[in-house]
Amino acid sequence: MRKGLQRQRDQRPNVVPVSPQDREQDFWVVEHIRRQDAHEERFDDREVVAKLHNSDQSLTQKIVARAHHLAESRQVLSAMQSTQGALSSLRWIILGLAVLTGFSLVNSALMFSHPNINVLGLLAAVLFVNFIMLILWGISMVWRPSWQGGIAGRVLALFSWMQKTFRPEKSKEKSNKQRESTLQSWLAVQQQAGLLQLWLSRWTHLFWLTTLIVAATHISFRFAFEGYQLVWSTTILSDDSVFLFLALFTWATELLGIPSPTLIDTHQAGQSYSYILSPRSTGLWILSVIILFGVIPRLILWLMTQKLYQRRQRRMQLDFTQPGLAQLIPRLQPQQSDVVDPEPETMVVPKCQRPAVIGKDYLVFTLDYEPVPEWNDVFLLEDRGVVASQAQRETLLQALAAKPARKVLVRIDTQITPDRGSLRYLAKLQPHCNQLAVWCVGHGKYQTQWQELLAEQHISGFTFPDEAIRWLRDEDIDHG
């Protein structure tokens, strides 16, 4: 575990399949940094984000790589290693407790009735408590409390609170705070991935597995080197009943060819009967019952929870909706864009030519669209109407070629965008008149653009009707 964080530091940002444990470690680092991002001053991550921005890694890999980089620069990894150490020590405490429990259980059962060992008492001492705890575990798997993290979450939260509350004052320094927050991050990761319950299950099964193995080993040692009389004592049961009770276990042991206990003698002391069983076969049978009904189910459950835990670890996903992560997505996911057909070095711009002819009359028309159809009701000018289609444009050009005009005034709706086609047509008009001007109608959204482009073409542009009419009637010689 300790090596895990170091390994990832060395190998980032290589894209390699990571083990479930490494994945959990990665997500732990991410969660820790996320919490700092969301709750404290945001890290200056511009450098690492810029580096990751265009890399080929997946979004998750980028987030993990960023988190590792920041964790390293903030010396968070050492605090995480320390928390890992504390969690590992918890594991050894549990295992130690299991060894002690297994040893004590057998010891007290054997000591209690030495040298006559009650078979039922021994089995009950070793298997009954285990069985009850198995039922409790089953209930805890089905019952899902509403509080965060369930029972395991509460246990660990309590552990964290106790650590915080009862530690000496002098140790309340920054590094300890960081260790606390790494534990909180670890808890949050476990809780988000639904691992807490399985985490507790794993340790419960391992605890009982160890207890039962220690108990079985202890019994076998005691039976091997000490002499016991194995009995079944009863006050009310008949012989048949005793063997019926034993049959609860013997069906399984007989399936495996393990001989069942045989009765060798019966004792009556007062109101109670003691059935003396064959010591050799009964001793072996007791061991096989503990293994079959205690060790093997716990081993299977432990392996199952272990497997499930690893499976969930493998399937862990980052929740991108969490504060701190959600903002990272646009920053880390590059918006790839490139030019596939570059702009030309020079654009072909329509050029107006100077007039070569002297016309007599004026001509007014609207290009493309007339926004005020009744505009001429006041001015009463000779209006050619709207010229919009190619045919209309050609007809007008031909008419002008046949009979050039002195002045051509083009009304243009400034709500419609200027374009090269319109400017090109204005350029085509120029050789057929002495003066060309544009009446920019309507103070539309493209008025400025029209005026700029007309100025580039050296074409006069009027925005007020008076200006246009005065120009047309030669009242303002400055415009021309």
Next chain:
Amino acid sequence: MAEALKVCVVGHTNTGKTSFVRTLLQNTSFGEVSDRPSTTRDVRRAELKLGDEVVLEIFDTPGLEDGLGLYEYLQSLQADQDMSRHNGPEQIRVFLKTPAAKEDFEQEAKVLRQLLQVDAAFYLIDCRDPVLPKYQDELDILRRCGKPILPVLNFTAHADQQSAAWQQALAQVNLHGWIEFDTVSLPEHGDSEIFQHLATLLPNHRTHLQTIQQQRQLQAQQRVVAARREISELLLDVAAYSERIANDELDQLNHITAAMEQRVVAREQRSVTAILQIFGFPANAATLQRLAVGQQAWQAPLFAPETLKEFGIKASKGIVTGGAAGAGFDLMVGGLSLGAGTIIGAAAGGLWQSWQQYGRRIKHAVQGHSEIHIQPEIIRLLAARQQQLVQALMRRGHAAITPLSLVNENAEFHEPARFKLFLARARAHPQWSTLNQEKFDDSLERSQCLRLLD
């Protein structure tokens, strides 16, 4: 997922093609947007990603500017070269080899060259414009490329829009499928209609497009969830925020409340920036009015009936919690304690929770201190404004240029009881506020409190 689809965005100059691509990409920095014609003069490719996978390649093209001239040129070319009248793509290919495609119609040639290479095209229409012959000619030229074209009526939210006239004009050239999509003000259902319509035009890619549509809807939902979580964090930070003042230093009150106000304002701005980032907008896309912060009641009514009632509720919750912790302990030690842990845990848990909430207040009362909190009205106001921001951003296209301006607006919570509970819990845990940074503690209980606002 299948190979990325290729679509290009075409249309007359200044119809909002680049803005449309920005909105699809949810990226305000793509390309250049301006009211001047010919802003885009190159063909630019952008990738639309879902997760880490490119699902759509979008080509932004220059605007068409001389539909009338090009139409006439193509007609003359068709007559000169004796080309089939019914083989549009061939006509375009011949045109692309002519000198005109490098001179007068260079920009149009770029568009047509790209259109020949893609799976489909969006034809952007500024529906504030009337239907003009030059636009109709453009459409005819584009259709010669033989690719499915989906007309997109842009600026439909504008008062002068002429959608009906455009729909009629499109129907006349057999384009019966179109969508109304304002790149500045998005429809309520977002951009899903775009992909739905595209799927009808590209039946072979229907599944792919449906997946894109679903994934984008999911992404949109995730953005909203992420934004709400940000809001919850803000509200918890402000609700749990408290400052302590000695009763004989009341003259410092104004000074302290002013400092609190500043911190709350800064915290709200941090939340706004985060939410803008989530929606892919720059930090300057929203402006907020200054928030006024005042002090709450001075002495917490420790022995008031309501507080006692609250105490009762908390104590019973504490017993349940403690009991559970005890049961967990029993499990761990193999049940040897035979349930004693559960009973002890219940009592300890109740006491622990109660002390956490009220012990601090008792301690302050004894020491002659008072706590200052932010008024609930302010918290309500913060919530309303942030929700308003999220609503506005959900409808805001990435082509929008003017900043959003949010005004103070009071609003009620959907579940006032939950808010009340949230407020009570937050107030009891000043360590849950990042504004109380020196004692900040991010625990599972804090997360549980945040969930009250989900």
